Ligand SMILES: Cc1cc2nc3c(=O)[nH]c(=O)nc-3n(C[C@H](O)[C@H](O)[C@H](O)COP(=O)(O)OP(=O)(O)OC[C@H]3O[C@@H](n4cnc5c(N)ncnc54)[C@H](O)[C@@H]3O)c2cc1C
């Protein structure tokens with residue numbers, strides 16, 4: 001089975017993230033990049049499927065040059081090779097452009113299964129997996145907390161508000177995973193050493209037959225008009241419990257008409 | 260007035276509160292048309308949608324629409340976008356709502372804005388990003404604005420619309436029939452409201468101490484008619500099921516009232532609750548960062564404070 005797992009580099013949530021004042025895009029240079037946490041679950045699921053069914057796991061990352069750190073981590077976990085989609089023309093791409101460029105790259109790479117995290121911690125749109133399914137004309141098997149493949153058929157449990165839906169489809173398909181589907185492995189020392197020798201192919205906009213007018217900040221379908229640091233919340237009232245803390249909190253809730 | 264499509268969220272034939280909020284928002288910007296996807300539109304549901312402003316109710320009652328994952332709903336909306344040429348399409352910013360919005364955006368070559376917490380003239384949306392640290396105003400630059408709005412962003416206001424029902428037939432493509440729902444498993448849910456939709460959420464963290472002790476959190480939640488949430492420390496410990504995790508890698512909630520008990524207030528937890536209108540924190544550590552957000556904080560042991568609060572709430576009801 002030919003599995004492509006989409007891994008994004010995101011700013012470490014523990015650091016202060018900023019938008020650039022010039023073009024209102026995320027300032028990726030100012031912060032440390034880490035692997036989007038949910039994507040580690042996607043990598044783990046890909047590795048497990050490979051272990052069970054054979055095949056190859058390819059990491060696909062779209063992002064600036066320093067996203068290679070993220071690629072190395074996924075390779076150290078056990079992925080076989082990587083494709084790094086990187087091009088100045090891609091900077092500032094919104095969800096539509098990103099899904100377009102990634103779909104073009106996926107068509108070039110070829111796949112039986114594409115696995116993504118369900119959401120990135122920076123953009124937090126959670127739309128990319130559905131958009132890719134739409135663009136690739138492949139079944140959308142998203143928000144999975146369980147994935148089973150048998151021959152060319154695939155079944156997932158899709159998390160819902162009321163429990164889960166059992167969903168069936170035929171490969172090739174697009175899967176997104178939620179946290180708790182598995183326990184991502186830590187890269188071993190051997191894995192880290194081996195990752196250094198694994199092939200990483202770099203692709204630009206021209207290599208994926210993408211229309212440069214459809215990507216990057218200039219092409220964006222949505223725009224940030226304005227932004228500002230959130231005003232600090234007005235300082236609240238903090239009381240020490242002297243045996244009446246619950247009653248005092250109830251007074252507060254009553255004053256706000258919650259009770 | 261310009262037509263605005265609102266995708267109706269419904270369970271067991273009942274319209275969810277978030278849809279009434281979206282209708283109210285749409286009414287402030289144009290003429291709302293509710294879109295009912297799947298079987299089950301009753302007179303009562305039509306009356307409810309009308310009461311909250313729907314001038315039109317599109318009824319796409321084909322069973323097929325709910326038999327496959329997401330894609331049929333996006334096709335239905337795309338069909339209506341091309342026939343009705345609405346000024347905008349609003350969906351609820353639930354996990355599925357956002358997926359529908361994403362596919363619709365690709366289909367109609369339109370921009371999409373997710374997790375709006377407000378929407379004003381020219382469909383300029385308010386968003387809160389980076390764990391609540393930055394407020395953004397954004398808008399769609401191309402095509403029909405598609406906006407996924409977070410539950411609890413507006414209070415629903417009754418304002419009767421014309422409520423004309425129009426039947427809609429959809430011809431699904433093969434691609435929309437690719438992922439078939441073969442079974443729906445309902446897990447015990449009890450009487451509590453849906454976490455992402457609830458007007459009040461009571462969450463417990465590591466300070467709760469054990470799975471059994473979550474009954475303290477549930478007790479307060481039930482007294483307030485609230486949903487129960489948990490921090491990742493609590494779900495990782497297996498004290499509470501993962502689907503109730505609030506935060507960056509869990510659910511995002513934006514309730515009127517959020518009560519955090521035994522939660523320190525890490526940035527990743529804040530990312531899921533910072534847009535709550537009122538925040539109450541109970542923590543024994545006066546230095547806990549959650550107090551920086553709290554409108555009201557009690558420094559104390561939650562095992563004392565929460566049961567007393569629950570008792571008081573029950574007494575004063
Ligand atoms: C990539 C990433 C994603 C993450 N995603 C999430 C997420 O989605 N959601 C999330 O919540 N976290 C998330 N986290 C984890 C987050 O960083 C914190 O570790 C977590 O939120 C801590 O949970 P907590 O506040 O319950 O526990 P702690 O930080 O341990 O805080 C417990 C608090 O309880 C108080 N306490 C203890 N006993 C009592 C008592 N008897 N009475 C009153 N107070 C008491 C303590 O003073 C303390 O402040 C994520 C982390 C990472 C790295």
Ligand SMILES: Nc1ncnc2c1ncn2[C@@H]1O[C@H](COP(=O)(O)O)[C@@H](O)[C@H]1O
Nearest residue numbers: 006007062116117119120125126127128
């Ligand atoms: N630039 C990117 N490169 C690789 N994968 C990505 C990229 N952006 C998003 N993804 C994938 O899409 C998922 C959802 O991201 P998002 O829609 O941005 O919340 C992530 O968990 C990743 O698996």
